[in-house]
Amino acid sequence: MLSTSAPGDIRSALPPSPPDESEPFESVLEDLDAVLQRGLTHWQSPRFFGYFATTASEPAILAELLVATLNQVGILWRASPALQELEEVTVSWLRQILGLPEGWHGQLEEAASLSSTIALAAARATRPGQRVVVCSEHAHSSIDKACRLLDLEVRRLPADERFALRPELIDLEGACAAVGTIGTTSCASIDPIEALAEACERAGVWLHIDAAYAGAAAALPELRTLFAGWERADSIVVNPHKWLLVSQGCSVLWTRRPDELRRAFSLVPEYLRVTEDVVSYSEYSQVLGRRFRALTLWTVLRCHGVNGIRDVLREHVRLAGQFERWVDAEPGWEVVAPRHFSLVCFRLEASDEVNQELMDRVNRSGEMFLSHTRLDDQFVLRLAIGNARTTETDVRQAWEVLRREASAIRANG
Ligand code: PLP
Numbered sequence: 001m002l003s004t005s006a007p008g009d010i011r012s013a014l015p016p017s018p019p020d021e022s023e024p025f026e027s028v029l030e031d032l033d034a035v036l037q038r039g040l041t042h043w044q045s046p047r048f049f050g051y052f053a054t055t056a057s058e059p060a061i062l063a064e065l066l067v068a069t070l071n072q073v074g075i076l077w078r079a080s081p082a083l084q085e086l087e088e089v090t091v092s093w094l095r096q097i098l099g100l101p102e103g104w105h106g107q108l109e110e111a112a113s114l115s116s117t118i119a120l121a122a123a124r125a126t127r128p129g130q131r132v133v134v135c136s137e138h139a140h141s142s143i144d145k146a147c148r149l150l151d152l153e154v155r156r157l158p159a160d161e162r163f164a165l166r167p168e169l170i171d172l173e174g175a176c177a178a179v180g181t182i183g184t185t186s187c188a189s190i191d192p193i194e195a196l197a198e199a200c201e202r203a204g205v206w207l208h209i210d211a212a213y214a215g216a217a218a219a220l221p222e223l224r225t226l227f228a229g230w231e232r233a234d235s236i237v238v239n240p241h242k243w244l245l246v247s248q249g250c251s252v253l254w255t256r257r258p259d260e261l262r263r264a265f266s267l268v269p270e271y272l273r274v275t276e277d278v279v280s281y282s283e284y285s286q287v288l289g290r291r292f293r294a295l296t297l298w299t300v301l302r303c304h305g306v307n308g309i310r311d312v313l314r315e316h317v318r319l320a321g322q323f324e325r326w327v328d329a330e331p332g333w334e335v336v337a338p339r340h341f342s343l344v345c346f347r348l349e350a351s352d353e354v355n356q357e358l359m360d361r362v363n364r365s366g367e368m369f370l371s372h373t374r375l376d377d378q379f380v381l382r383l384a385i386g387n388a389r390t391t392e393t394d395v396r397q398a399w400e401v402l403r404r405e406a407s408a409i410r411a412n413g
Pocket of ligand 1: 052110111112113114140142181183184185210211212213239251
């Protein structure tokens with residue numbers, strides 16, 4: 001599950017220089033088994049519960065083969081009208097699935113980190129001289145990184161006991177943007193989006209919503225209330241490569257202010273000038289040549305269908321609720337954060353060292369993988385359900401492994 005290789009193992013097992021003569025493809029496959037395999041952490045396993053679990057679903061895998069085969073390089077509309085226009089259609093489909101307003105511009109990027117950087121670059125250009133970005137202490141580190149690159153200053157506000165930004169502390173003095181998170185990385189908490197929208201509208205500050213993980217859940221009508229107010233944002237990021245069955249490398253950035261993105265990013269050199277009256281995605285992004293990501297997202301949406309995707313998401317939320325109830329009912333264990341989606345934060349009622357030991361033992365067992373965070377200055381275990389192949393049997397087994405290893409620790413000490 002978790003790779004068993006030690007640092008440098010893989011590197012030292014590989015030739016330091018390339019072959020002069022061609023090798024058969026079988027040799028590559030042999031080395032995949034003989035060398036690389038032990039350095040793989042199995043993100044595709046149904047018992048991968050670390051970070052935010054993901055799925056490269058079968059349609060995504062096949063579509064990626066087509067993406068590489070067709071090798072479209074989307075530098076401008078005429079370089080691949082299919083890429084440009086399929087992307088427009090596909091992000092509009094996903095916008096509808098998530099219940100976002102008509103007319104928003106959407107684009108696909110490699111990762112949420114880049115989507116947020118692009119949104120904050122546009123926000124910065126709207127308020128020259130205002131260099132602060134306001135967010136909660138639980139906002140993702142990609143916001144800090146974006147601000148570092150854009151020479152902006154981050155103002156992190158303390159969160160409440162539910163790990164959400166406190167509305168009464170919102171201070172937009174000197175700000176060009178505020179970032180609200182729906183589904184924070186540590187514990188999937190939700191910032192008060194309506195209050196943020198209110199304050200941003202009053203102050204004329206750009207509101208960016210980071211829903212990289214949890215945004216997928218807006219496809220479920222019964223969870224839509226958790227997203228109240230996000231339609232008032234200036235930009236939103238959601239990652240299909242997290243919880244929407246798409247392989248790594250697919251993040252959607254929507255904005256209702258595309259002209260601001262274009263103002264920040266459009267730079268068309270002579271050799272890319274054309275006579276057609278078209279706009280190309282390269283004018284809205286830092287990247288010139290884009291991959292045919294839309295083909296993968298489009299394939300996934302078609303082959304699963306909206307109802308198929310909803311079934312997967314709903315089952316993950318149900319399984320997380322089941323696991324949460326088991327932990328809650330077990331003496332000596334505690335759930336430590338409110339659960340909204342498919343992530344459960346929990347711990348043994350014991351020291352940080354014991355919880356760390358528990359996680360290490362569980363991960364060493366190879367039967368499952370989970371990761372940790374710190375909340376209220378305590379070491380906390382995270383069980384993130386997000387792989388489409390995860391069943392109730394997997395989650396039950398994970399709970400058995402956790403209880404077994406906790407008993408072993410108690411017996412030893
Ligand atoms: N935002 C949130 C809330 C996240 O949880 C993550 C990653 O887990 C990111 C942003 C960064 O995503 P990416 O790896 O696509 O840059």
